[in-house]
Amino acid sequence: MRSDLIFGRMAGIYGWRFIAALTVVLVLQVNARQKLGMGNEAVLPQIDVIQVKEAADEALRMSRGLRQEINALNARISELDNKVLMLSEEVSSVSAAKIEEVETKLTLLIEAYKELHGQMRTLETNALATRPPPPRPAPAAPKGSIITATDDLLLTTPEYDLYQSGLRLFNSRKYGEAAKVFADCIAKFPEGRYRDNAWYWIGECNYQTGEMNAAIEAYRNVFTVQNSVKADAAHFKIGLSYQKLGQSGQAQAEFRRLIDRYPASDYVERSKRYLADLKQ
Secondary structure, eight states: OHHHHHHHHHHHHHOHHHHHHHHHHHHHHHHHHHHHTOGGGOOOOOOOHHHHHHHHHHHHHHHHHHHHHHHHHHHHHHHHHHHHHHHHHHHHHHHHHHHHHHHHHHHHHHHHHHHHHHHHHHHHHHHHHTOSSSOOOOOOOOTTOEEOTTTTTOEEOHHHHHHHHHHHHHHTTOHHHHHHHHHHHHHHOTTOTTHHHHHHHHHHHHHHTTOHHHHHHHHHHGGGSTTOTTHHHHHHHHHHHHHHTTOHHHHHHHHHHHHHHOTTOTTHHHHHHHHHHHHO
């Protein structure tokens, strides 16, 4: 009973780990004494209890210090992993946005090129038509048309001017204003030459502002114009809109539709790449 009390007090002072170590040492002493047959006359090395306790405390402090360092390093690694992940997502997001911006500018340039090419063909046609020797009075310009100074051959119309003002607003990233101008163009010239283009750019305005369902609806109106030059681009952007909505099945169907209907389109290769990404 007395020994239990003494061990209890020692445990409170030195800790149970130290008491366990001391017990092991005492047991070894007894075993050694029995094996040597020396009884009480056996002389064993004296144990410095204070030194053993100090060594144990030092080892414990070192262990705790190492554990703290390990925890700090793990926390630092986790922090770095999170930063890498965030940077990867940011780079991916910026890259995708940049690609879309470049594609939009490319679409604008292609449209401007086609428009210029069409005007050049008009100039050539009109030049050939005005070659007969006998001079004749210039035909009256259609109502609402303005004759330019280019040998009276190139016409600009109110519809064209309105449509171009919408494109200028779009280029200035004034998407709300641009959409209203394009809608006004369609309302004023329901059978006009640029109505499919206007529908397409209304879709682009909605796409740029994140209104994907409205964008899809506008793009689909492009198909109401027979043989529209914007049909393939509209299919492509409908696919991208569905992709942004998380409707991968609809997106894949739209990209396939584009590839099947317009195999010579500039959008075919990009559609194939998006299809491959969606299948992964």
